Amino acid sequence: MESLIRYAPLLAGGAVVTLSLALLSLALATLLGGLGAAGKLGGGPFLRTLALAYTTVVRGAPDLVWLFLVYFGGQRLVNDITGALGLGQVAVTPFLAGVFTIGMIYGAYLTETFRGAYLTIPRGQTEAAMALGLRGLPLQRKVVIPQLIRFALPGYGNVWQVLVKATAIVSVIGLQDLVGLASDAGKSTREPFVFFSAVLLAYLLITWVSQTLLGLLERRAAAGFADAR
Amino acid sequence: MHADLVILNWHLFASGAWMTLQLTFLALAIGFSIALPAGLARARRVRVVSPLINGYVYLFRGTPLLVQTFLIYFGLAQFEWIRGSWAWTFLRDPWWCALIAFSLNSGAYGTEIIRGAIVTTGKGELEAAWALGLSRRQVDWLVLLPSALRRSLPQYGNEAVFMLQGSVVASVITLQDILGAGRTLNARYYLAYEGFLAAAILYMAITFLLVLAFRGLEGRYLRHLRPRGVR
Numbered sequence: 001m002e003s004l005i006r007y008a009p010l011l012a013g014g015a016v017v018t019l020s021l022a023l024l025s026l027a028l029a030t031l032l033g034g035l036g037a038a039g040k041l042g043g044g045p046f047l048r049t050l051a052l053a054y055t056t057v058v059r060g061a062p063d064l065v066w067l068f069l070v071y072f073g074g075q076r077l078v079n080d081i082t083g084a085l086g087l088g089q090v091a092v093t094p095f096l097a098g099v100f101t102i103g104m105i106y107g108a109y110l111t112e113t114f115r116g117a118y119l120t121i122p123r124g125q126t127e128a129a130m131a132l133g134l135r136g137l138p139l140q141r142k143v144v145i146p147q148l149i150r151f152a153l154p155g156y157g158n159v160w161q162v163l164v165k166a167t168a169i170v171s172v173i174g175l176q177d178l179v180g181l182a183s184d185a186g187k188s189t190r191e192p193f194v195f196f197s198a199v200l201l202a203y204l205l206i207t208w209v210s211q212t213l214l215g216l217l218e219r220r221a222a223a224g225f226a227d228a229r
Numbered sequence: 230m231h232a233d234l235v236i237l238n239w240h241l242f243a244s245g246a247w248m249t250l251q252l253t254f255l256a257l258a259i260g261f262s263i264a265l266p267a268g269l270a271r272a273r274r275v276r277v278v279s280p281l282i283n284g285y286v287y288l289f290r291g292t293p294l295l296v297q298t299f300l301i302y303f304g305l306a307q308f309e310w311i312r313g314s315w316a317w318t319f320l321r322d323p324w325w326c327a328l329i330a331f332s333l334n335s336g337a338y339g340t341e342i343i344r345g346a347i348v349t350t351g352k353g354e355l356e357a358a359w360a361l362g363l364s365r366r367q368v369d370w371l372v373l374l375p376s377a378l379r380r381s382l383p384q385y386g387n388e389a390v391f392m393l394q395g396s397v398v399a400s401v402i403t404l405q406d407i408l409g410a411g412r413t414l415n416a417r418y419y420l421a422y423e424g425f426l427a428a429a430i431l432y433m434a435i436t437f438l439l440v441l442a443f444r445g446l447e448g449r450y451l452r453h454l455r456p457r458g459v460r
Binding site for chain 1 (some may be wrong): 291292296297304305306309339394395426428
């Protein structure tokens with residue numbers, strides 16, 4: 001226990017790394033998910049096939065396999081590109097590889113979330129808006145997107161909870177996140193059980209806080225609906 | 230691209246696939262045998278037991294499988310009395326630690342799946358069984374569980390894929406699974422991506438087969454729930 005207090009500031013730093021990794025990955029995943037859903041819903045045959053290939057291939061293999069591919073294979077690719085252009089070395093850091101990998105994987109899941117939410121919006125909504133003369137971007141911004149957010153939020157929240165836990169794997173390629181630091185601390189103090197238990201509690205705390213915040217957001221997005229509590 | 234080195238080392242991937250399949254299916258089977266009684270107890274809200282199960286489910290679903298595995302494999306070694314006990318023969322072995330962690334994890338997810346399937350059983354189904362004079366045990370075994378387990382099939386299929394892909398954690402604690410084979414190629418020949426690409430393709434193939442298998446099971450056991458007129 002004493003050692004845990006001694007290492008507390010270090011672990012807090014690790015928690016910051018974990019959270020920033022998770023948030024940046026979520027941002028990338030949201031972007032990719034939006035593009036994927038747009039491709040699946042409104043794209044031509046080419047874009048639709050591309051989006052389908054993206055979601056199928058990415059979800060077909062485990063996260064750690066993608067992480068190694070991105071980290072080792074990505075470094076080779078970057079070296080080849082910088083070499084061909086006559087530039088200096090650019091390092092693919094574990095953090096960058098993590099953001100890219102986790103963003104890519106959960107972008108595939110969010111594609112389905114967004115697509116499903118879009119399809120849940122009653123047709124009459126867009127029809128009514130068009131009858132009122134709304135078209136194009138204003139139609140999307142004022143009618144479609146607010147409802148999309150409401151329908152997508154529960155699924156989005158689930159993806160976030162899974163994504164946070166998935167960040168743990170980046171410690172395997174040497175990231176000094178919550179797990180990586182706790183692993184080191186456990187070794188040097190010979191109290192691995194204490195440190196890994198603390199990590200479990202930290203993840204539970206993140207899950208719990210996220211759940212509370214998401215509940216608030218969902219209530220806000222559903223404001224004005226009879227079935228909303 | 231050095232596909233030749235992957236082909237030359239095919240036996241690494243074959244034995245890796247065996248390790249992956251072994252861990253996945255054993256964990257799913259043990260997890261299911263935890264999930265069935267635990268899910269039933271949760272659905273029935275059995276006193277004292279139900280909150281305990283809820284704590285177990287919350288802990289294992291709310292934290293990363295990697296850290297759960299680390300806690301069992303590296304963490305338990307901290308205690309002198311564990312290292313001195315009979316259990317140490319198992320707990321010093323990464324294979325057993327992975328199996329224990331995976332089974333407990335899968336059991337937690339399975340508990341929620343089965344609890345959900347039980348509580349959503351149509352009231353009429355049970356009332357019909359009671360009306361026929363079936364005893365409580367008969368209702369459970371002949372009506373409630375067959376109905377609930379069938380309806381849990383789609384979600385259990387997802388859990389099976391989740392467990393298969395989660396089993397990569399085994400390679401982090403030195404086990405030679407499919408990803409372990411890819412890592413060996415990476416370390417031995419400095420192959421940047423060929424081994425991992427081969428691993429990704431193997432995982433994809435197994436995922437695909439698992440999905441197909443569950444779709445087959447659903448076609449067989451959920452036939453009565455298909456909308457009319459759809460074949």
